[in-house]
Amino acid sequence: MPIPETREPARRALLRDDVYARLRDAIVDGTLMPGERVRDQDLAAWLGVSRTPVREALLQLGQAGLVLAAPGRSTMIATLDARDLRGAQSVVAAMHRLAVEQAVSQLGAADLAAMREANKRFAAALRRGDADAAIAADDEFHGIPVKAAANTALVTVLEQFTPALRRLERMRFSSLSGRASVALHDRLVDLCEAGDTEAAAAVSHETWETLRPLIASLEGSTETPAGPADDQVP
Numbered sequence: 001m002p003i004p005e006t007r008e009p010a011r012r013a014l015l016r017d018d019v020y021a022r023l024r025d026a027i028v029d030g031t032l033m034p035g036e037r038v039r040d041q042d043l044a045a046w047l048g049v050s051r052t053p054v055r056e057a058l059l060q061l062g063q064a065g066l067v068l069a070a071p072g073r074s075t076m077i078a079t080l081d082a083r084d085l086r087g088a089q090s091v092v093a094a095m096h097r098l099a100v101e102q103a104v105s106q107l108g109a110a111d112l113a114a115m116r117e118a119n120k121r122f123a124a125a126l127r128r129g130d131a132d133a134a135i136a137a138d139d140e141f142h143g144i145p146v147k148a149a150a151n152t153a154l155v156t157v158l159e160q161f162t163p164a165l166r167r168l169e170r171m172r173f174s175s176l177s178g179r180a181s182v183a184l185h186d187r188l189v190d191l192c193e194a195g196d197t198e199a200a201a202a203v204s205h206e207t208w209e210t211l212r213p214l215i216a217s218l219e220g221s222t223e224t225p226a227g228p229a230d231d232q233v234p
Contacts (some may be wrong), residue, residue, distance in 0.1 A: 122182065
């Protein structure tokens with residue numbers, strides 16, 4: 001028999017994804033603070049949606065380590081946990097190494113130019129202490145080889161674990177110069193342009209390894225870090 005035309009699931013999926021993205025961004029940018037308790041009905045009213053996509057989004061956010069929820073209890077925005085962040089950092093670093101390995105042969109002149117331009121915006125944002133602009137430019141920079149790699153499994157993993165690291169970075173972007181990371185970005189583009197896959201992949205991994213000092217600063221602390229630990233950020 002003919003397959004029925006049903007558009008509702010697609011609309012629901014788009015709504016769920018939009019709600020997830022909006023809540024994720026609110027957690028990363030600090031609108032929803034670590035330790036803050038939230039209710040799905042309040043979030044639904046804030047976003048102008050029903051409670052169903054909010055609940056679905058909260059489940060995804062829980063899997064990403066951004067919220068903590070227990071049946072029958074309120075949901076809390078997760079605090080920065082060093083152990084969880086170490087795990088996320090290791091995975092994200094490995095995925096970006098893989099992305100560059102798969103992308104070098106696919107990157108064209110326009111891609112490389114876009115990476116250089118994104119890095120310029122990243123450096124400018126760091127100079128003026130604009131954390132949001134720095135994160136956006138950094139996302140764009142690293143997103144170009146990820147897109148060129150065309151590996152959907154890799155993208156799925158990064159979408160789950162990167163937001164937790166962005167929360168950590170945002171706490172420090174306004175107080176870090178990032179000079180070392182800007183230089184690493186430039187080096188990465190140069191190596192991609194030269195077609196040196198192995199070296200480019202190693203540099204990509206190195207940019208994410210610079211998060212380790214920030215994560216180490218959380219060890220033994222139950223509070224969100226307030227000051228700089230290193231001037232390197234991806």
